[in-house]
Amino acid sequence: MTAMPRNRTAQASGVGDAELIAHLARGEMTALGQLYDRYDGDVRRLIARLGVRDGDVDDLVQATFLDALKSAARFDGRESAKPWLLGIAVMLVRRHRRSVARLAARIAAWAAEPFRTNARTPEELAERTQDADRAQRALESLSPKKREAFVLVVLEGMTGEAAARALGIPAPTVGTRVHHARKEIREFLQLDGQQRRGSEP
Amino acid sequence: MNAQKCPRVWEAEAIEDGRLVDADRASYERHAAACAECRRELAVLGEMRATMGCAPAPVRTPLQRRAERAAILRRANGAYMHDDAPRARRRLSFALAVPLLVLLGFAGRGRLARRHLDVALGRAASSAAPTPRFEVLDARGAVWSTAIDGAVSRVSLRAGVASFHVEQVAPGRRFLVALPDGELEVRGTRFVVDVEGGSTRSVEVTEGLVALRLTGETELLLRAGERWSVAGSAAAGWTSTPPSATTSSQPTTALALPLAPTSATRATSTTSIGAPDGAPSTTGSSARGPASRASERYAEAIGAYRAGAYARADALFAAFVLDFPGDPSCEDAAFLRAICHQRMGDDAGAATLARAYLTRYPAGLRRPEATRIATPPGP
Structure with a gap:
């Protein structure tokens, strides 16, 4: 019976996140570099798991840190900057998703084929391992809201309160979304397992 | 779905999400030890987390x-x-x-x-300046200087790892990176060079095309995605080549470069440097001794800075500038002194040091940030 680690604060140096972001709020580029060194992997992983296409992930990672620079003065001084940064990333992904959806609507109006933002090339599909593929398809089966809550709480190990702050919604709502996401993923994985067993010779 | 019989099975999710703490957590753990359904639910949730943790995440080099x-x-x-x-x-x-x-x-x-x-x-x-626009970023302890000699723009990299971004070089102009043991010629590209102990350790090209000419060796053309590195010690010379690197028919050339350190800034100067192509390299151990001592002292100051010991870092940077006034890292040291004071809450001192930096390095890499520090915020 093990619980996920909560809000681990990766401190490579003696300077804490709150102090680092205070420096950032004063316009220190050095602090921005240090913040990137600490959290670029977390931000990139989250953005990818929220369903952003590979080609757009880089732009959103950069936008997240640039936005952090602008928003540093509003940082609430909590111990770890990770939930705050991931919250910025989620907002940017939502904005990106809306712009992609608008583009998709325009393209769909021009062409008969529906536009699939998560369409993969055959090369990408071939590269995935089976488990990674199942997990990715399970994530893609969720609605954006449930997916955000599930990724932050279950995959990133954030508390419900931290995820709620990041998403700008009440903590009980996060719990409800995670619960329903789990239920849907469980059904998806069960169905997928049955189909795989059925297809085996 | 199966009907749930145990009334406490919902707590499995709560404990999984960290919502159960202290006495509640202990209570549920005792219960689960005796309840098969709760144990099964916890196992399913753990398995789901493990499976979903396999979702692909991009990996960066x-x-x-x-x-x-x-x-x-x-x-x-x-x-x-x-x-x-x-x-x-x-x-x-x-x-x-x-x-x-x-x-x-x-x-x-x-x-x-x-x-x-x-x-x-x-x-x-x-x-529209005919001089190619370029940017050199210190990736790890890079020591470099820049100069323009007629139609040739030259960056001399003497030690450390530096990342280069060179915009398209106009016809009739050349952009060279002089190395202790050779040179690189580029035509608009991005690449990273690692120099250590007076010899080139590796060259990695991410965009464009680079010609690597090391002393006594034939020229290698490295394209985007290709990497050359020397295996083993520097004395081993060419012991490895990139998988698809091609050898050109151009003759090998070498540069003789002055080893006197100059300011490591993005701006170019009009100093004429170097002997004609073909002259032997003048890299020697006598020049590496002081540079090594300077590197150690600078590393010590950086260590204090990264540990948040700003007063000590400030003192070490100041001593470094006094003891090695010609070292290219003096620019960073001068700038970081201002940051140290800023982080200690001494805004006036930081502004004074930032202004001193701007006076000493008017075209320095840290100019934008130093300008901000030197200019107090308005009321």
């Missing part, structure tokens, strides 16, 4: 991370250098200029407007 970090800092610096006020003024000017030009055209004065435009375009064309 250190080189890609460095490039992205540099891009973020460059964009952030750019944002500071082009603040909203001037942009708003430009927008206002443009908004006023367009109707004015339209009015001029309709009033039969189109010729006058065109003449004004022609003059403006002519100025823009004549001010």
Whole structure:
């Protein structure tokens, strides 16, 4: 019976996140570099798991840190900057998703084929391992809201309160979304397992 | 789905999400030890987390991370250098200029407007500098200097790892990176060079094409995605080549470079350097001794800075500048002193040091940030 680690604060140096972001709020580029060194992997992983296409992930990672620079003065001084940064990333992904959806609507109006933002090339599909593929398809089966809550709480190990702050919604709502996401993923994985067993010779 | 019989099975999710703590957690753990259904639920949730944890996450190479970090800092610096006020003024000017030009055209004065435009375009064309634009970023302890010699722009990299971004080089011009044991010629590209102990350790090209010419070796052409590195010690020379690197028929050339350190800034100077191509390299152990001591002292100061010991770091940086006044790292040391004071809450001291930095390095890499520190915020 093990619980996920909560809000681990990766401190490579003696300077804490709150102090680092205070420096950032004063316009220190050095602090921005240090913040990137600490959290670029977390931000990139989250953005990818929220369903952003590979080609757009880089732009959103950069936008997240640039936005952090602008928003540093509003940082609430909590111990770890990770939930705050991931919250910025989620907002940017939502904005990106809306712009992609608008583009998709325009393209769909021009062409008969529906536009699939998560369409993969055959090369990408071939590269995935089976488990990674199942997990990715399970994530893609969720609605954006449930997916955000599930990724932050279950995959990133954030508390419900931290995820709620990041998403700008009440903590009980996060719990409800995670619960329903789990239920849907469980059904998806069960169905997928049955189909795989059925297809085996 | 199976009907749930145990009334406490919902707590499995709560404990999984960290919502159960202290006595509640202990209570549920005792219960689960005796309840098969809760144990099964916990196992399913754990298995789901493990499966979903396999969802692919993008992996970046250190080189890609460095490039992205540099891009973020460059964009952030750019944002500071082009603040909203001037942009708003430009927008206002443009908004006023367009109707004015339209009015001029309709009033039969189109010729006058065109003449004004022609003059403006002519100025823009004549001010387009033929010198290639480039950027050198210190990836790890890089020691470099820049110079322009006629049509040749040259960056001398003597030690450390530096990341280069060179925009397209105009015809008739050359861009060279002089190395202790050879040189690189580029035509508009991004690449990273690692120099250690007076010899080139590796070259990695991410965009464009680079010609690597090491002393006594034939030229290698490295394309985007290719990497050359020397295996084993520097004395081993060419012991490895990139898988698809091609050898050109051009003769090997070498550069003799002055080893006196100069300011490591992005700006170019007009100092004429070097002997004609073909001269032997002058790299020697006598030049590496002081550089090594300087590197150690600088590393010590950086260590204090990263540990948050700003007073000590400030003292170490100050001593470093006094003891090694010609070392290229003096620019960073001078800038970081200002940061140390800023982080200690001494804004006035930080501003004084930032102004000193700007005076000493008017075209320094840290100019945007130093300008901000030197300028106190308005009321």
